[in-house]
Amino acid sequence: MLFIIWIIVGGILGWLASMVMKTDAQQGMILNVIVGIVGAFLGGWLLSPLFGTGTINMDDFSMSSLLVSFLGAVILLAIVNLLRRGKVR
Template sequence: MSFLGFLLLGLIAGAIAKLILPGKQGGGWLITLLLGVVGALLGGWLGSAIFNVDMGGFFDIRSWLLAIGGSIVVLLIYGLIVGRGSKARS
């Protein structure tokens, strides 16, 4: 998969992860892109390490499921970090 394809996959996976998770998550499209790309990397790494599944091409369903799953995990961690910091300031 090309670099631009991977960025697009990360952006879409991050946006889908934000839609799946309940509540209001902060951040704009740049944070969504970064969280999605990190999530896609995490999902690909976990998929290969645990399930012995590699990231396929852009249109492969495994790539999308791994990227979205990784993005959900990263978004949950991001919400815990950012939520904890904002509560401490109140």
Template structure:
């Protein structure tokens, strides 16, 4: 999968993860998108390490679930860290 497709995947996965997570989200949409891209990378890495299932095909449900799962993890960690600072 190319970099542009990966960025689009991370953008959409970050927005979906933001919608999934409960509570008030205080981060901007730009931060959410960047964290979504990081989450997609994390999801792809975890998928390849744990399940031998890397992010290969943009239209695969497996790719989307891994990217969204990684984004939820990253956004939850970000929310926990930033919530303690406020």
């Protein structure tokens, strides 16, 4: 059951991050889930020590963990845009 919640929350966070980075028209539902989950891993690696909280991948569904996971997804999309287009957007 936790896996299904993890997929749903990852998809929502990936979708919100793609809307912030203006890449929503280029991504589908599956890519939004992937961006949300990989972004949560990235946020856990980079931002979790700064905020002192976990991420959605660490079974921590607090507001701070959702924020860290969301910021990780935004950072992931910024890196992808930088590599593909040469600018963050």
